[in-house]
Amino acid sequence: MDVLIASTLEAFRLLFSGNAEIWEIIGISFRVSTLAILLAIPPALIIAFVLAYGNFFGRRFLISLFNTFLSIPAVVIGLTLFIVLSRQGPMGDLGLLFTQTAMMMGQFILCLPILIAMAHTSFQAADRRAWETARTLGANRFYAFVTVLYEIRFGLLAAMLAAYGRIISEVGASMMLGGNIAHYTRNIPTAIALETSKGNFAEGIALGVVLLFLAFVLNGLLHHVQGKGSIHP
């Protein structure tokens, strides 16, 4: 118990003393995960919309496929991409393995099915009259799409928060694709795994606190926006 308390106190000291290494790790985590989710959001929304409102052969199969992808372990995605990006793999010549780009690719693939599945549910739950009303009021297809996005914004925000929470805390794919290289590909989860294995609990707890704080802020933000319910596009 004493170890836990001492480590926690040391963790807060590390955080608030502005330890450069800790904050560099935090920065890498946020940069990689934010870019990954920003790249994933547009295609995910379009795919979810087409799956919800489209009527084409294979639609149900695709919905089942994306729902299946929800439960794929991060290490499996890491392993698959590792093979693809390794020297002997089809994309080996690009030299992306053990880079932040490779980590981003892994996180992109991880969050895409979450975004698609949750956005698809939001689109389906949305009143179809929203789309028809926008169209009948004179909106073109793109503007009507934007209108429906706005109408289901809380569901979409929840999807984004869930996806962000998933990728910023995943360790398997980041470890395999980034290689946990100090000052380059070491992010919060891989650093926690490393420091814990070395017995440096304080650093691990400090980074864990950041993840907890992030979860708290994101959920508070969602709660605030839902309660307010008056944001405009």
Place this chain on the structure above:
Amino acid sequence: MIDSFQFGYRDICKQYRHKPVLTDISFTIGNSDCFIITGENGAGKTTLLRILAGIERPDNASITINQAPAKSWRSCRARLSQSAMYLHQQPYMLSGSVRRNLEYTARLNAAIIDKPAAVDQIMHWAGLELLATQNAVSLSGGQQQRVALARARLRDPQLLLLDEPTANLDTDGRGRTLLMLQAFLDSGTAIVISTHDPDIFQDLQAQALHLEDQTLFNKKAAPSKVSDIASYQKSRGK
């Protein structure tokens, strides 16, 4: 005023899961025409309105626009969406205030130059000034109907299609709706209304049609009872 137009719908057919709903329905509609369509539940009234509005695809139909050669519904769909406006039985309110609903519509109408002034004018026309800042979703059925008609007024369609517009409205709400619809007709908009209660719309001088066995019949209007507009105006002391 609405530009002169004439839409000719020919041989509209539609079936759901191999069950025919509409068979070879044809009719022509132009400026200030008003049709009332009656029929049993499930007769296909809503489907017909949605096909006329370019929302729902028929199995077969050809369209003549302003005496031009007939084209398929599919190739006329964009034009129909542009010219016709379909109002759901329970109008969908965009989230946000009544004013936002109207501003959204005004923004989409390029013909409106001074959009804030147009929104103010329409709110006055529909009697929505006191509701301007209220959340449109939380309004009563009658108030939402007024917002929907006010949006339609800003959209200024050539053809207005209303699905049971007076369902769940009280006498006051019906009277208001009739007055607003009359304003549309006066400005040249054509109106098609599906309803279970055609007597309400007697004062619109509408042509009565009846949808039965997948076919649209001409029907002589039932003798008017007490005029709803007249009773509404009388109750208002006009």
